[in-house]
Amino acid sequence: MIFFIVIVALFVAYFIVHRIFVHRKTFTGTAKLYGKTVIVTGGNTGIGKATATALAVRGARVILACRSKQKGEEAAKEIRTESGNDDVIFMQLDLASQKSIRSFAETFLKTEPRLDLLINNAGLAAAGRTEDGIGMILGVNHIGPFLLTNLLLERLKECAPSRVVNVSSCGHDLGTIDFDCINTHKKLGLGSSDGDLFRAYTHSKLCNVLFTHELAKRLEGTNVTCYSLHPGSVRSELGRDITEWHARVLLTVVSKFFATDPVSGAQTTLYCSLQDGIEHLSGRYFSDCQLVQVKAEARDDGVAKKLWEVSEKLCGMA
Numbered sequence: 001m002i003f004f005i006v007i008v009a010l011f012v013a014y015f016i017v018h019r020i021f022v023h024r025k026t027f028t029g030t031a032k033l034y035g036k037t038v039i040v041t042g043g044n045t046g047i048g049k050a051t052a053t054a055l056a057v058r059g060a061r062v063i064l065a066c067r068s069k070q071k072g073e074e075a076a077k078e079i080r081t082e083s084g085n086d087d088v089i090f091m092q093l094d095l096a097s098q099k100s101i102r103s104f105a106e107t108f109l110k111t112e113p114r115l116d117l118l119i120n121n122a123g124l125a126a127a128g129r130t131e132d133g134i135g136m137i138l139g140v141n142h143i144g145p146f147l148l149t150n151l152l153l154e155r156l157k158e159c160a161p162s163r164v165v166n167v168s169s170c171g172h173d174l175g176t177i178d179f180d181c182i183n184t185h186k187k188l189g190l191g192s193s194d195g196d197l198f199r200a201y202t203h204s205k206l207c208n209v210l211f212t213h214e215l216a217k218r219l220e221g222t223n224v225t226c227y228s229l230h231p232g233s234v235r236s237e238l239g240r241d242i243t244e245w246h247a248r249v250l251l252t253v254v255s256k257f258f259a260t261d262p263v264s265g266a267q268t269t270l271y272c273s274l275q276d277g278i279e280h281l282s283g284r285y286f287s288d289c290q291l292v293q294v295k296a297e298a299r300d301d302g303v304a305k306k307l308w309e310v311s312e313k314l315c316g317m318a
């Protein structure tokens, strides 16, 4: 009898957790993107690659902004073949280097007349520091996209209506903004334990949500809108730097039983990029192709403004 109850309880728990983690909605919009240009950062793998492929299928000129020339060019070739769209190219971008971000933006603005959609998708959970001495996770997941977006804002405004889509995570809910950490980089993402990485990751994903909140305010009246989102629990290379055995076991279980493929993981990004009629929701957060209310700290005007100012200083904009 006890055995039977345990089995039933396990099944019930499985279905509850499955419902929470697994995203079920598919973006069904049929918008065509001929003549439009999009940038997908980290577009060579995982969710970014699936997103880039779906946008290429719709006819967009797709720029894969990635670190590795070889991997980026291979992915661009695969996407061209799969989508039947020859207008998919690689451009080098390392978000862990502000020099690389500025050089990417300079080349892009010189060579590309349009920017209709910027998808800040790239992210990681790895220890260390960026080239500029910032904690790696904060640097790549927040400061890099912050600088990139600002460098490209004028072009987005010229091409409006246009959008910025920031791929965050439901993990932002566990993050807390610590301005002391951001300024000193003593703790964020520098430790070698997976707990440190986890804390820095959730913090950086909260920064994505707050950045989007403040960006929307600054973009009011420009016809450029922005959104942040959780893509679902998706099988990808994101956990490659997790080393501790218990964290790897947890990751394997989640990945095996609760994670979906990158195509499913791209649906909310596609929704935020292409769905008509969500412009009035600029600055908000989405999950499973629908609006979700974030916790108070993630929509606090004062915190978002302060984060913006600190971020400006960290990338030499102020």
Ligand SMILES: NC(=O)c1ccc[n+]([C@@H]2O[C@H](COP(=O)([O-])OP(=O)(O)OC[C@H]3O[C@@H](n4cnc5c(N)ncnc54)[C@H](O)[C@@H]3O)[C@@H](O)[C@H]2O)c1
Residues within 6 Å of the ligand: 041, 042, 043, 044, 045, 046, 047, 048, 065, 066, 067, 093, 094, 095, 096, 097, 121, 122, 123, 124, 140, 167, 168, 169, 170, 230, 231, 232, 233, 234, 235, 236, 237, 238, 239
């Ligand atoms: N996989 C999930 O379950 C999950 C859940 C929530 C949020 N996310 C977010 O989704 C986004 C995509 O992740 P994914 O799951 O496809 O993982 P992934 O590791 O497959 O893709 C991440 C991409 O970012 C790129 N990247 C990493 N560092 C970079 C740098 N310095 N410069 C440029 N590009 C860099 C990688 O090369 C890769 O292309 C990330 O922002 C991640 O935080 C993923």
